[in-house]
Amino acid sequence: MSKREFQTEVSQLLQLIVHSLYSHPEIFLRELVSNSSDALDKLRHLTLTDDAYKSVPFEPRIDLTLDEESKTLVIADTGIGMNEEDLVAHLGTIARSGTKNFLSQLTGEAKRDSNLIGQFGVGFYSAFMVADTVEVVSRKAGEDKAWRWTSDGRTGFEIEPAEREEPGTTVLLHLNEEGAQYANSHRLQQIVKKYSNHIAFPIFLTFDKSEWNEEKKESEKQRVTEQVNAASALWRRPKSELTDEDYKELYKSVSGDWEDPLFWFHTKAEGSLEYTTLFFVPAKAPLDLYQAEYKVGVKLYVKRVFILDDAKELLPQYLRFVRGIIDSEDLPLNVSREILQQNRVLTSIRTASVKKILAELKNIATNQPELYLRFITEYNRPMKEGLHNDYANREALLDLVRFKSTKVEGLTSLADVKSRMPEGQKSIYYITGGAESLLRTSPLLEIYKRKDYEVLILDDDIDEIVFSGVDTYGEIELKSVNKASTSEDLTDENEPDQSEALKPLLDKLKAKLGDRVKDVRASVRLADSPSCIVSNEEEPSLKMQQMLRAMGQSELPASKPTLEINPDHEIVKKLLLRSDDEVMDDAAWLLFDQALLMEGVALQDPATFVKRVNRILSLSV
Ligand code: ADP
Ligand code: MG
Numbered sequence: 073m074s075k076r077e078f079q080t081e082v083s084q085l086l087q088l089i090v091h092s093l094y095s096h097p098e099i100f101l102r103e104l105v106s107n108s109s110d111a112l113d114k115l116r117h118l119t120l121t122d123d124a125y126k127s128v129p130f131e132p133r134i135d136l137t138l139d140e141e142s143k144t145l146v147i148a149d150t151g152i153g154m155n156e157e158d159l160v161a162h163l164g165t166i167a168r169s170g171t172k173n174f175l176s177q178l179t180g181e182a183k184r185d186s187n188l189i190g191q192f193g194v195g196f197y198s199a200f201m202v203a204d205t206v207e208v209v210s211r212k213a214g215e216d217k218a219w220r221w222t223s224d225g226r227t228g229f230e231i232e233p234a235e236r237e238e239p240g241t242t243v244l245l246h247l248n249e250e251g252a253q254y255a256n257s258h259r260l261q262q263i264v265k266k267y268s269n270h271i272a273f274p275i276f277l278t279f280d281k282s283e284w285n286e287e288k289k290e291s292e293k294q295r296v297t298e299q300v301n302a303a304s305a306l307w308r309r310p311k312s313e314l315t316d317e318d319y320k321e322l323y324k325s326v327s328g329d330w331e332d333p334l335f336w337f338h339t340k341a342e343g344s345l346e347y348t349t350l351f352f353v354p355a356k357a358p359l360d361l362y363q364a365e366y367k368v369g370v371k372l373y374v375k376r377v378f379i380l381d382d383a384k385e386l387l388p389q390y391l392r393f394v395r396g397i398i399d400s401e402d403l404p405l406n407v408s409r410e411i412l413q414q415n416r417v418l419t420s421i422r423t424a425s426v427k428k429i430l431a432e433l434k435n436i437a438t439n440q441p442e443l444y445l446r447f448i449t450e451y452n453r454p455m456k457e458g459l460h461n462d463y464a465n466r467e468a469l470l471d472l473v474r475f476k477s478t479k480v481e482g483l484t485s486l487a488d489v490k491s492r493m494p495e496g497q498k499s500i501y502y503i504t505g506g507a508e509s510l511l512r513t514s515p516l517l518e519i520y521k522r523k524d525y526e527v528l529i530l531d532d533d534i535d536e537i538v539f540s541g542v543d544t545y546g547e548i549e550l551k552s553v554n555k556a557s558t559s560e561d562l563t564d565e566n567e568p569d570q571s572e573a574l575k576p577l578l579d580k581l582k583a584k585l586g587d588r589v590k591d592v593r594a595s596v597r598l599a600d601s602p603s604c605i606v607s608n609e610e611e612p613s614l615k616m617q618q619m620l621r622a623m624g625q626s627e628l629p630a631s632k633p634t635l636e637i638n639p640d641h642e643i644v645k646k647l648l649l650r651s652d653d654e655v656m657d658d659a660a661w662l663l664f665d666q667a668l669l670m671e672g673v674a675l676q677d678p679a680t681f682v683k684r685v686n687r688i689l690s691l692s693v
Pocket of ligand 2: 103106107195196
């Protein structure tokens, strides 16, 4: 017998499971059953596609055996099984680096969320919530030897040779105090129905059933074996036969989520391609949504046979929060990951699925605005990623994303913004480059306020990148108010052009600021502020440049902003009359620096800024 230690991460995870996740220990059964189901899927796949396994018999079943007396529960399957190496690799370490990352990030309250276990595929260890010893006896299909893995879930595990007549895996739980409640056949049936009803394979329960004996006039116990689950690929049944409860149950079993889904889209396509898709949207965005190694939520089946559950090509990346099933009639069973990427059938299914999902979302947005709000509160950001990446569906996506704006509380759609446009407003405007509070008080908004034009507040850090690539909404141009050229369509023909009168001052200011600015010019966009900064076409905003530098992009060419001066502002009017050089010097830099501050850009030389402020202050006190 060899004794081995758990990988450090496993020990951490076990600590976490045993100490923090007691709220729903019943999920241990869902996890073990789904592992058995995965193992059966894998073996079926091999027997259908790999000649070496053609002769291996495939008699899929999952057997739960309960011994109430000794408080033991056995979960056995006729699946792919594990050899010695597999046992060490799969039950002694955490193979997925995503799970490691996740563990290191997990702190505080999040630890108590049992949801995480299933979501991150660390399911097997949940057995230690209910058992103080777990034994796994397994024999890999195609091999003769069997192995026993034993652990108390504390420091390590032992492995020794064992006997098993057929390939497959048997998990034996010695139930602990907490687990004793599951030494009850009713309870087990209930849990299997709740989580595993639609597992495609039959699940049997063997237990002591009390039955009334008419002759003896007393109830007596009998050992019986009964099938517990429905074992149907529910998504292949017609919609009309399915209830909301059916969908919710299936969702929970495919996603490992606790909560009901927000909604789902079930589609059966017939015609040149035949397939069924069932997509669910989780009520809460999956926790790994923004991790590079997110878990794919859509499983691929071919003619009800499970093929893959980690193919990132099934849906575009921005829809990675979608959970569910794609079941195709036309793909070959032995379709490989490499083939998938350029498979025409799959490409068509994917294209149609995206269209379908976006159309259904639009439908919900129109007909169930409250539900849609719940959706977009969770998923606005991935939908914006879609705007950036999915050119073919840009129009649809533009109708789905939502915005903060100067005119409404909460979120608004572009369609609504368009419908509110007053006469004379030619474009839809937005502002980017910082936190919401900063954007809302930006001097750049003053003219729009005066004209009663709405401005979208794009405060998400991906907004500037996403929307610099979106030029129009239908026929209407989308324009950033941060850009120098955007004021062109704001000038009022009736207003006199003041740049001539201002020119001497502008020239002086420009001379003072030297090569820190591209230009100094009269502004049409300011009302209350004396100055503002705008960026030049095709250049990222100052704030964005600051961010890119912070992220290590030192190559960025230094770009110069344009300083705009408000001709109607008192300071500017007074400055026009001054000729003393020192005041002009301070004024130039203060007008520039305050505009930078309002943009949320850090000053290069705060000390000099303060000196100037104090000099000006001392003139007036
Ligand atoms: P996941 O199922 O998400 O991979 P688990 O912790 O539930 O994570 O299981 C870890 C691994 O152990 C599985 O990926 C699988 O390789 C192996 N395994 C667990 N149970 C079984 C089983 N009944 N038959 C074969 N392999 C299994
Ligand atoms: Mg699992």
